[in-house]
Amino acid sequence: MSDVSVRVAWADDAPAIAELQLRTWRSTYAGLVPAEALPDDVDAATAAWHASLSKPRDARNRVLVALERNRAVGFAITTPASDPDCDPVSDAEIAELTVDPEERGKGHGSRLLQAAVDTLVADRFRRAVLWAVASDDALRTFLTEAGWAPDQAHRELDLDGTGATLVKQVRLHTALA
Template identity: 75%
Template sequence: MSGPTADVSVRVAWADDAPAIAALQVRAWPALYADLLPAEVLPDDVEAVAGQWHQLLSRPADARARVLVALERNRVVGFALTSPATDPDADPVADGELAEVTLDPDERGKGHGSRLLQAAVDTLAADRFTRAVTWVNVGDDTLRTFLTDAGWAADTAHRELDLDGTGATRVKQVRLHTAIG
């Protein structure tokens, strides 16, 4: 006799998921970006953030721009964004981008990230991309290790972003890639 199994899944997000995604973002981003951004610039108004998510989910700019949600039962515990890659050196037909992967800090280590990553890659492959890219903050060893353990590798591209437009808040990133499809 086998034991009970968890009711976990990943699916494409619906507009009705906007409040749950927003609440997760508001909870998770302070831990994810504490070393990069001052607390006052992180989103804290769940309703305002939910409005932005609802807009994105209702009217995506590109049919291949997707938001995926990781669920435990019917509770959103993570989300990922996929789209065509926008880098200047990207091949718009071949290169898809994993723009973000965010998990509820209390849900890490339970397999949600792996399921979400696999679903994101499967989604990019279904959209006929043959390579996936993502940008990782130089200091985010946890995410970089997670991705490299899953077969992603640095491709020598790097960038520095000016997050506040003044030069006071800068973040260095490296690009990782993997073949898909």
């Protein structure tokens, strides 16, 4: 049996999270976004993660890291929801739910999602939302099987500011017990 867990991320986790995020984005956005439009500076990403983990802007901003032994295999970001139709007091957002593509199917995503939901419940949120790439059938299926549902909200992100690199997203939501 593997030694697996989920815990709150520490500033020392910044390099592992940055590397995992940049590598996973290459897989997640393959075919949707030109490779050159994606960030690839691990040092800059590490610095940004270190700053964010050291001094979050809101006490309810959390980063959770999924571990296999002592190796980061996934992470989730929880925060108050910022969409105009959401109430930041009662609505939360899982801003990112990332599992290393080579580690999927091993339960890390389920553990990470459950830990994120438990964290949001502890922070007294009543509803959670998550934006997913519209074409990411695997993530949408994973979430709907976990009790999430689309709420009809959608958006198009302009990743380069020119309109040349657009990513369509749909929002899913769930009630928190």
